[in-house]
Amino acid sequence: MPAVTTSFDTIRTEISGFAIRDIVSQFGTPCYVYDMSKIEERVKDLAAFDVVRYAQKACSNIAILDRLRRLGVVVDAVSAGEVKRALAAGFDLKQDPHCIVYTADVFDQEALALVKEHSLHVNCGSPDMIEQIGRAMPGANVTLRINPGFGHGHSQKTNTGGPQSKHGIWHEDVVECLRKADLHNVIVTGLHMHIGSGTDLEHLSQVCNALENIALQVGRTLTTISAGGGLPVPYRQGQTYVDLEQYYSLWDATRKRLEKAFGHSLSLEIEPGRYLVAESGFLIAEIRAVKQMGENTFYLLDAGFNDLARPILYGAYHPISISHRSGRAPSEQIDVVVGGPLCESGDIFTQEEGGFVAKRKLPVASVGDHLILEVAGAYGFVMASNYNGRFRVPELLIENGKLHCIRARETFEDLIRGESIPPAS
Ligand SMILES: Cc1ncc(COP(=O)(O)O)c(C=O)c1O
Numbered sequence: 001m002p003a004v005t006t007s008f009d010t011i012r013t014e015i016s017g018f019a020i021r022d023i024v025s026q027f028g029t030p031c032y033v034y035d036m037s038k039i040e041e042r043v044k045d046l047a048a049f050d051v052v053r054y055a056q057k058a059c060s061n062i063a064i065l066d067r068l069r070r071l072g073v074v075v076d077a078v079s080a081g082e083v084k085r086a087l088a089a090g091f092d093l094k095q096d097p098h099c100i101v102y103t104a105d106v107f108d109q110e111a112l113a114l115v116k117e118h119s120l121h122v123n124c125g126s127p128d129m130i131e132q133i134g135r136a137m138p139g140a141n142v143t144l145r146i147n148p149g150f151g152h153g154h155s156q157k158t159n160t161g162g163p164q165s166k167h168g169i170w171h172e173d174v175v176e177c178l179r180k181a182d183l184h185n186v187i188v189t190g191l192h193m194h195i196g197s198g199t200d201l202e203h204l205s206q207v208c209n210a211l212e213n214i215a216l217q218v219g220r221t222l223t224t225i226s227a228g229g230g231l232p233v234p235y236r237q238g239q240t241y242v243d244l245e246q247y248y249s250l251w252d253a254t255r256k257r258l259e260k261a262f263g264h265s266l267s268l269e270i271e272p273g274r275y276l277v278a279e280s281g282f283l284i285a286e287i288r289a290v291k292q293m294g295e296n297t298f299y300l301l302d303a304g305f306n307d308l309a310r311p312i313l314y315g316a317y318h319p320i321s322i323s324h325r326s327g328r329a330p331s332e333q334i335d336v337v338v339g340g341p342l343c344e345s346g347d348i349f350t351q352e353e354g355g356f357v358a359k360r361k362l363p364v365a366s367v368g369d370h371l372i373l374e375v376a377g378a379y380g381f382v383m384a385s386n387y388n389g390r391f392r393v394p395e396l397l398i399e400n401g402k403l404h405c406i407r408a409r410e411t412f413e414d415l416i417r418g419e420s421i422p423p424a425s
Pocket of ligand 1: 058272273
């Protein structure tokens with residue numbers, strides 16, 4: 001299991017050798033910074049798996065995709081846009097026809113056309129997709145994403161299994177789906193379950209058993225099983241990673257039992273998003289106001305939930321650090337509420353699920369100091385929006401002692417691109 005190196009709610013002067021002061025004087029605030037060395041470390045952790053398939057929804061900048069490709073990682077795509085991102089990042093389907101897999105619960109027309117154009121392997125999350133892929137690509141090999149009838153997730157909004165989840169093919173419908181596959185000339189070669197057991201290995205063993213039972217119903221056409229994503233990272237003091245050796249052992253034992261039953265080898269995939277990129281990412285903001293409201297002290301930033309939505313969406317906790325402009329760090333700490341500039345009461349980074357405002361003990365800071373939302377590389381920038389007419393922020397990559405801008409700050413022209421005013425009648 002990797003050692004936890006995240007620094008929780010403290011003072012930070014640099015990121016991977018680059019002074020915060022220098023980063024912001026060059027690129028301004030807010031900005032996202034990714035530390036490539038952390039991503040490389042996380043890829044190495046998963047070397048035991050035959051295939052590491054990055055769920056690019058977590059952070060889909062083409063520079064990140066390119067670097068992961070160079071590290072031997074392949075990708076998952078959930079939309080036509082993500083397929084095109086992967087192609088733009090150099091994934092070459094001629095070299096490896098499975099380097100991009102389309103995984104979703106539906107095809108929209110654009111995605112189906114692109115899947116057909118590139119003969120992409122599809123992970124079907126609904127029975128209708130089997131029929132649609134059969135019509136578009138008769139003879140295609142597909143994977144079935146199974147909802148085993150139970151789930152797990154850090155919030156009701158992220159629970160990926162059970163009757164309240166919209167994801168996957170219901171476990172009791174597998175036989176019917178196999179009939180559908182026969183009828184539409186589609187061969188089921190893969191099985192996939194994305195349940196995300198967190199650090200709960202007992203729960204994971206139930207997931208493995210559920211996959212094994214379904215695999216035995218599918219039978220000898222299977223060549224791949226996928227453990228899905230959901231590997232956790234520590235966001236709070238005291239949280240840990242899952243024991244990766246045990247995690248792998250459970251899946252490997254499932255794979256081996258199936259290999260014995262089928263008499264041929266099976267490839268074991270994992271499909272992490274968060275695990276590969278979360279800890280690499282930092283959102284640097286400037287404190288623009290410090291104000292007292294009754295019993296609460298607020299640090300108000302130039303970054304809001306349009307830049308990082310996880311707190312308002314899930315009550316997600318991000319470690320926070322302060323970088324003092326003066327370079328001198330006061331030893332005193334106070335309880336503060338951290339919020340953004342948006343016209344919404346919910347624009348609070350220190351909130352709990354349900355929207356309850358929480359206080360955080362942080363170093364005393366003033367206007368002009370910088371505040372860094374940490375472990376922000378996954379589901380950070382990718383969920384950013386232009387709400388309140390705000391420009392999406394730059395993304396920067398630190399790699400081998402160099403700081404690269406991998407996405408420029410948006411401009412007003414970006415903000416109104418595609419808009420037009422019809423002639424007044
Ligand atoms: C099908 C699928 N695979 C992988 C992932 C990645 O999950 P995580 O980022 O928790 O590893 C997701 C997340 O939504 C998903 O839906």
